[in-house]
Amino acid sequence: MSPRLPPPDADLVERRELLDAIGMGRALRRMAYELVERLGHEGDAIYLVGVRTGGAHLASRLAGMIRESGDTPAPTLGAVDISLYRDDVFHGLPKPEIGPTELPESIDGRVIVLVDDVLFTGRTVRAAMDVLGDYGRPRAVKLAVLVDRGRRELPIQPDFVGTVVQTAATESVRVMLKERGEWDRVVLRERRA
């Protein structure tokens, strides 16, 4: 048999840029500010948990910005890997690389902010909440995303959003990050007809 192929990326063409590096930095700073404003006075440090891999990089950047603001205790930073919790693990997708879930402090009774790059169907967030449920019982779970592209398939809404964009089902949003050796930018792509 032939090995499984990666998701078809080659037939996607770039349609337009949603955010450049400056825009991305500005959106993240605004999110960091809102996080401090709304959660920074709860007593505990803000607990950011990134969804691997894009969300984990963004959570780490937000944590840096919150730390620099100095308005609240240094945030706690964790990451979850959802590959074992996906509802489509075996639906013809390539086997994902499984990364570790790292929650440096107990999540019991804490307010957890899940961080992801793109919010689309909501299935990733649903899976991330299932992971958290296996580690403890947070007091509340909030959601922060850089891009909300709509087209939800589950009743899930973000609490902190960098930018909102209307998209078609044939389009895809890609967040490029310098942590992955790319220029910081967000682009809208569409499947070649």
Next chain:
Amino acid sequence: MMVFPHKHLLGIERLAPEDLTTILDLGDRFGEIAARPIKKVPTLRGKTVINLFLEPSTRTRTSFEIAAKRLSADAVNISGASSSTVKGETLLDTAQNIDAMSPDIVVLRHAQAGAAALLATRIRASVVNAGDGAHEHPTQALLDCATIRAHKGKIAGLRVAICGDITHSRVARSDVFALAKLGAHVQLAGPRTLLPAGAAELGATVHDRIEPALEGADVVIMLRIQKERFGAPLFPNTREYSRYFGLNERRLALCQPDAIVMHPGPINRGVEIDPAVADGSRAVILEQVARGVSIRMAILYLLGGGEAGAE
């Protein structure tokens, strides 16, 4: 991206080095689940794993059962004593009846070499060989490699001594295949009556005394004498065997100062291994058991993927 192009896990011999690395990497990841408050992920929910153990086993069967359950698969255990084989049913009839119940994976332990391979040709489910006679025990070799890699950071270039009853040991065969594929220098040692003909062709150096095998070893794997697999005695008595082939502190000193001591279990204290060594700081025997669960999770995960492909 991870690709595992096999439907069954029948032995190490037919796997590529990259397949071994895929399983080891994934096993390292799954190890983390054992440390969680809820040691369970939903990945294989709705899949059925049948553990068909037609030869006695506690460790391996329990390990497979825990691995399946930690991935949320439904595990059903059938052991020799409770199965229809005692009523005269053949392996293939048993297997076809099990297959009619649509399991996804059948884990087979059987006293006959080749039993798992035969089963794989007759049923729709994926087959995992959990030990077939003196042939192979692939998951044991994989967990041995995982343990070695965790301690030494690598496998290539290491000197690994495997000592004891080589002839009757499926662990030795699978270990030699796996370690050779991953680039280790394997030394086999045992009394001549327990060294198989042509052992050197497996890719190992063969010694009929234990000392030269231990000389400078980074890893020592001690094997049990499998009395149940041979009729006439192949060595005078266990005291003499222990004197010449048992691993004690004095012999351990021949190895590298940071050598680790492994054993697939069950151990016979005072025969192949001195209690002081088995319980000493160099022994990683219980860690092998712990890693066995995560390695078996990795295998069930890779084979449970349905479309992962046929061999």
